[in-house]
Amino acid sequence: MLPPSLRVWLGLVAALATLVVFVLGVLYAGHGEPSRVDGWIIRPTADSVRPPWRHVALALDFLGEPAGSTMLIVAGAAGCLLLRRPRAAVLVVAGAGLTVGTTTLLKHLVGRTIHGDGNLSYPSGHTAFFTALALMAALLATGRLGLGGKAGMSLVLAAALVAGATMGWAEVRLGAHYPTDALGGWCTALAVVPATAWLVDRTADHMTDRTALPPADAGRRERR
Template sequence: MTGRPAPRPLSPSPRVWLGLIAVLAALVVLVLGVLYAGHSEPGTVDRWFVRPTADTVRPPWRRVALAVDFLGEPAGAAMLVLGTVAGCLLLRSPRAAVFVVVGVGTTVGTTTLLKSLVGRTIHGDNLSYPSGHTAFATALALMVALLATGRLGIDGTAGASLVIAAALVAGAAMGWAQVALGAHYPTDILGGWCTALAVIPATAWLVDRTADRLVDRAADAGRPGRP
């Protein structure tokens, strides 16, 4: 034991601004969910962008969209998560590895629950809101960025900018693929992106609190005079 504290998924610096973003994102998810509950057609905002069809994008960009989409499918997502967890363990940061696993699980679980509650469909009875692929990609990028900026000591505006940029790029890339392939409406993409922004900060806080309590209990048990 070196006595050095384990790296935290959510360092004190970004807690306030990330918490505010999480609250705003949750409100967006709620508002969109209420607006499009039970719908089976694109809304007015969706039509501003594109009317989703099965052939919105043509080769060679269709192959790019399919490749990006694969990263959100079970096999592709599993590879990304396993690679990220392995990287955390190689860096001797088990708390970060737990954060990644719990964060992905919580995000996927939340989108699955919301889809059932909202009941918005596309191409028949396929539940579409919010986009689980977009939520997963955003969540993973957000977690990696939070861990990287924390480990490198990048705080303040620079750290916040990097974290948000990572989430935006990942969400935009996956969202483009989903709309291009006709799997989701544009507002589903926004809902998925905001779901990740709402869930991940809360997950980071929960992981930190739980890990800190376990560390404190272990320290108390190891003190002289304790049973």
């Protein structure tokens, strides 16, 4: 799931994204107001976007809610199985789950709020989830199309950018997150998905190697 030609570059992107998530988390830990950077972009309110674009934003927001995200994950995993790509199906489930789990953990660790103490906002789970799905779809497309380093990397980054910007726009315009929350969510997906894809590949390769060993060889390896 992680093409060899992209491993180094995606590793660097993941490392940089992790740094951004950490720095923003430290800067905004315990805050309950928009930062100066957020103010330069937009001050989110409940009516920042009006119809018909509000309907678009609400539809996007639904895709990040439990019901909507579950439908997307099930559809994505089923599509991968129909294409006979079980690794991709595992990545869809594991990648989405780990990305959302990471954002949930970070929200409680950072403690940034919006519209009151009970509304934890950093990083944006919706943005992270949508970006993660786009990243995983792009990785699958890169492998199936046999794209090389530059073409594959361009596809992966473009998919992540479009998905992150789209969901980030919806969340900020609906007043659910600050712009820097969306940036944190986007970077969280960039950090988690490549690592998850690498882990899925390693686990699947290890299981394949063990299955391919003759019984005698497997027994000797176990005794070592």
